[in-house]
Amino acid sequence: MGTAGDGREAVEAVRRLAAGGRVPDVVLMDVRMPRLDGIEATRLLLDGGVDPPPRVLVLTTFDLDDHVYAALRAGASGFLLEHAPAAELLHAVRVVAAGEALLAPEIASRLTSHYLATGPALAPAGARPARLAALTPRETEVLELVGRGLSNAEIADRLVVAEQTAKTHVSRVFIKLGLRDRAQAVVLAYETGLVRPGG
Incomplete structure (x- = not known):
């Protein structure tokens, strides 16, 4: 339905499509882009900027833990590395479009390690948060x-x-x-x- 060269263009394109009654089902979003990064662009799209909000699949070469966590906190439904084969990318788009979450296996592993190293203090076992x-x-x-x-x-x-x-x-x-x-x-x-x- 559309392409964009940076995060600001991506947000504007989705809003323009939504104003015409054509909200994209899935937005592929790179993390590092000029003018507005993909995490902030995701946040803008999902924090009431578009109704109904699209699903966002973050696609990047950067698999740094902070980016994964920030993208998920911003509301992204999936995170996939750019080196993923085409078939895996198509599968990811379908999974996210169906309302499911998707994390590439290597990212899920790194996210778990991130929580072990830097995550919030855990409640005592058996306690109800x-x-x-x-x-x-x-x-x-x-x-x-x-x-x-x-x-x-x-x-x-x-x-x-x-x-x-x-x-x-x-x-x-x-x-x-x-x-x-x-x-x-x-x-x-x-x-x-x-x-x-x-x-």
Whole structure:
């Protein structure tokens, strides 16, 4: 639907398309661009700039931990390295367009290491984080499973419920916590200590 040479052009292009009633399903966003970097451009697109907001897949040669974390905090739904083969890129676009989160395996590994080295202090084991007070015990369990990267089908299998029931639980968790997608749920699960690296 469109291309842009920098972050500012990307935001303007998406807003122009949205004004014409054609919001892109997925935006491929580079991290390092002139005028406005991809992380700030992602934040502008997803913080009420476009309704409904597009899904953002961050595509870059830079796999630095801070960029991954910042992109996910800005609301990106996926992070993929530019050296990924074309088939992997197409798969990533489809996954993100379907509302799922996607992290390249090497990035997921580095993100876990980042949390081990520099992440927030974790709550004591068994403690219920205050940010999750609105959730029922079952919903908290569902958030933990989402945070561990399980799909709805895998959550249903783990909880011995129908997949539609698992999907309903996931939707309620997202609504109660104001989460846009699974990527934000993963970040929150780590930030609250609900999921622990290596646990």
